[in-house]
Amino acid sequence: MAGKEDCNVTLVTRDEWHARPPKNTTHMNTPVGIVFIHHTAMSECENQSSCTLEMQKIQNFHMDTRGWDDIGYNFLIGEDGRVYEGRGWDRVGAHTLGWNNVSVAFSVMGNYTHKLPNTAALNAVNSMIECGIQMGKITKDYKMYGHRDVRPTECPGQMLYDLIKTWPNFDPNPPVKPTPSS
Secondary structure, three states: OOOHHHHOOEEEOOOOOOOOOOOOOOEOOOOEEEEEEEEOOOOOOOOHHHHHHHHHHHHHHHHHHOOOOOOOOOEEEOOOOEEEEOOOOOEOOOOOOOOHHHEEEEEEOOOOOOOOOOHHHHHHHHHHHHHHHHOOOEEEEEEEEEHHHOOOOOOOOHHHHHHHOOOOOEOOOOOOOOOOOO
C-alpha cells in the first residue's frame, strides 16, 4: 500500500497472509464518503500467526460457503494491532449489501457483542480511516455507520457499536446513497 509508512499502521498484505487469488475483481471509484464498521463474529486473534490463520478461515468461508469472489471486507484488523489487507482500497467489496461500491469496510476480527476490541485494534481502525483520508480514498467529510445501520444484523456487535456511535463521523441517520454524477 503506497504511503503505508505514513499511516501509523502495520499492514499485512494478501501475499503475507497467503490469500487465495480472487475469482473476479471490480474496480471501485474513490474517494468514498461512507465507512462501515464490522466485526467478523468469529475468533479473535492476538498475533500475526493466529490472525493469518483467521484471515484464511474468513476468506474460505466467504468464497466457499457464501460463494463470493473473495474475502468480503476491504481491511480486517486483529487484536495484534495489525491491519490485514482484504480487498484493499480500490476493489468493490462484499461486506454491506447494496453499499459495496460506494463504501469501504473495516472489520475487527472477533465477536464484540459483549466486549470491546482492545486498544491496539481500535487505534488501527482509526489510523486506517485517517490513512484513507490522507491517500484520497475516503472523503474528509465521510459518514460512519455500523453494518446494522443498513441490514438486520447484530454486526458490529453491541459493545463495538455503542463505541463507534461516540466517534466524530458516526451518523445516527440512515445513510443515503450518493447520486451518480453525470
